[in-house]
Amino acid sequence: MSVTAVPTRAVEIDAVAVRFRSKKQDVTAIGEVSLGIAPGEFVSLVGPSGCGKSTLLKLVSGLLTPSAGAVRLLGQPVRGPRHDIGFVFQRAALLDWRSVRRNILLQAEMRGMEPALARERADELIAMTGLTGFEEALPHELSGGMQQRVALCRALLHRPRVLLMDEPFGALDALTREQMNVELHRIWRETGTTVLLVTHSIAEAVYLANRVVVLSARPSTVAEEIAVRLPKIRNYSATMADPAFAAATTRVRELLGAGRDL
Numbered sequence: 001m002s003v004t005a006v007p008t009r010a011v012e013i014d015a016v017a018v019r020f021r022s023k024k025q026d027v028t029a030i031g032e033v034s035l036g037i038a039p040g041e042f043v044s045l046v047g048p049s050g051c052g053k054s055t056l057l058k059l060v061s062g063l064l065t066p067s068a069g070a071v072r073l074l075g076q077p078v079r080g081p082r083h084d085i086g087f088v089f090q091r092a093a094l095l096d097w098r099s100v101r102r103n104i105l106l107q108a109e110m111r112g113m114e115p116a117l118a119r120e121r122a123d124e125l126i127a128m129t130g131l132t133g134f135e136e137a138l139p140h141e142l143s144g145g146m147q148q149r150v151a152l153c154r155a156l157l158h159r160p161r162v163l164l165m166d167e168p169f170g171a172l173d174a175l176t177r178e179q180m181n182v183e184l185h186r187i188w189r190e191t192g193t194t195v196l197l198v199t200h201s202i203a204e205a206v207y208l209a210n211r212v213v214v215l216s217a218r219p220s221t222v223a224e225e226i227a228v229r230l231p232k233i234r235n236y237s238a239t240m241a242d243p244a245f246a247a248a249t250t251r252v253r254e255l256l257g258a259g260r261d262l
């Protein structure tokens, strides 16, 4: 009987450094960062602008090779672009001329998924993200939050075991963002996907995660990892009032030097 080994880490970033060299500049973006993410875990990554958060996501997705150290995804070394991940960016990046459903199905076309199965999964995700009734709408007929929901559906279509998100809700108003946080948390619980989320919102980082990783300024290192001791099912208002939420956000804020009284 063959036994498929289950990796103990979905993502393993091992003593990674990144230097960008050009004729004009030599920038060490990441000094040395190590980080392990267990399967099914939700990790938020925060840090000052320019400390290498997006760079770190690019390393995990194989779009970039580290100058030193190694990255493993689901137990295998990352040696080029990986297709078993999902990626959501700050801007939804939808094709203007394609409907909601056809934007989501783009993922299936790129991966050669079986059309009937892909359509079934797309409709499941459309229902899960509250887009039912908008399947045939074009992107310009949607609000910003709805466009990000479409981007999320597209990223989840092939059931990626790892979802990378780079400030996915940065362009949304505060209320829509809260709503998206609640939805993302539910979707994460339902799909069991491992998530690595980059965000500048401390509340978002803590509300969503099992663990918040705080990076220092460039050249970045891990300043601290903060375990979030909140229940798995999180009511938004109750979470905001929870002492564990206050403890974690206060610590992240201290580390980032945010909100200092002058």
Ligand SMILES: Nc1ncnc2c1ncn2[C@@H]1O[C@H](COP(=O)(O)OP(=O)(O)OP(=O)(O)O)[C@@H](O)[C@H]1O
Pocket: 020, 021, 027, 029, 047, 048, 049, 050, 051, 052, 053, 054, 055, 056, 218
């Ligand atoms: N392709 C590149 N070539 C040269 N330098 C780069 C490249 N990509 C990123 N950098 C540099 O590396 C550093 C880290 O960039 P990165 O985009 O990862 O930061 P970030 O933490 O995501 O910032 P932000 O919070 O503003 O999005 C920056 O100083 C940036 O100028």
Ligand SMILES: [Mg+2]
Pocket: 053, 054, 055, 166
């Ligand atoms: Mg960035």
